[in-house]
C-alpha cells in the first residue's frame with residue numbers, strides 16, 4: 001500500500017497534475033483493443049510543441065488507432081491521454097483531425113463549403129446560425145488549400161487530392177492548436193502534396209503542433225522534426241536526425257521492410 005502511494009507521488013512530480021503542459025499530446029500506458037489482441041499496448045509518447053511529428057510503422061501497427069484513441073473516438077482499455085497537460089476531454093476544442101481519406105463516406109451528399117463549415121460546429125453550436133464571418137472564415141480556409149473555386153461542388157465529385165485539401169481546410173477552419181492527420185499524403189498528386197506540406201509548415205511557423213501518420217519513409221527527413229515509431233508497442237521516439245535510423249526502422253518493421261529500402265534510407269539519413 002505504501003508503495004502505491006510512493007509511485008503515485010513520483011508520477012505526479014514527474015508529469016505535473018494533469019500531465020506535461022508543454023506537450024500537445026502525451027500518452028501514458030495507452031492500451032487499446034478491438035478484441036482479444038491489443039492494437040496498442042502500454043504506449044508512452046510525448047510529442048513536442050510547435051513541431052511537425054510523424055507517426056511511423058507498418059500496416060496494422062496501430063497508427064490510426066493511436067490518433068482515434070487520442071481523440072476519444074475509440075475507448076481505451078487503460079492509460080492516459082493529455083493534451084497540453086489537460087485530459088483530452090477538456091482540450092477537445094484545441095484539436096483538429098483529418099481522418100484517413102479511405103475511411104470517409106464520399107457519397108454523402110454535401111458541398112465543399114458545408115464540409116468546411118462542419119469544422120466550425122463545435123464553436124458555433126449545433127443550431128448556431130452560420131454568420132457571414134463564419135462563411136468568410138471557411139472560404140479563407142479553402143483559399144489556403146487552393147480550393148476557393150470549389151465551394152459549391154459536391155464532395156463526391158472531387159479527385160482524391162481535392163478531397164484531401166477540403167478536409168485540411170475543414171481542420172484549418174477549426175483554428176486549433178494541435179492538428180492530427182492520418183496519412184494526409186496517401187494517394188494525392190504531387191501538387192497536392194506540395195500544397196499540403198506548405199500549409200502544415202505554415203501552421204508550424206505559427207507555433208501550432210502537427211502530428212501526422214506518415215507512410216512514405218523517403219520524405220520523413222524533409223518534412224518532419226520528430227518521429228514516433230510504433231508497432232503495437234512504442235519502438236522509438238525523438239528528433240528525426242537521431243531517431244529515424246535504419247536500425248530503429250528494421251526493428252519497427254521486422255522483416256517487412258525490404259533491404260533495398262533500408263539501404264536507400266541509410267543513404268538519405270546518413
Ligand code: ADP
Nearest residue numbers: 034035039057058059060061062063064065066
Ligand atoms: P494502422 O493505421 O497502423 O495501419 P490501425 O490502427 O488501423 O493500423 O489498426 C491496428 C490493428 O487493429 C489492425 O490489426 C487492425 O486490423 C485492427 N483494427 C483496426 N480497426 C478495427 C476495428 N474497427 N475493429 C477491429 N479491428 C480493428
Ligand code: MG
Nearest residue numbers: 063064065100
Ligand atoms: Mg491507418
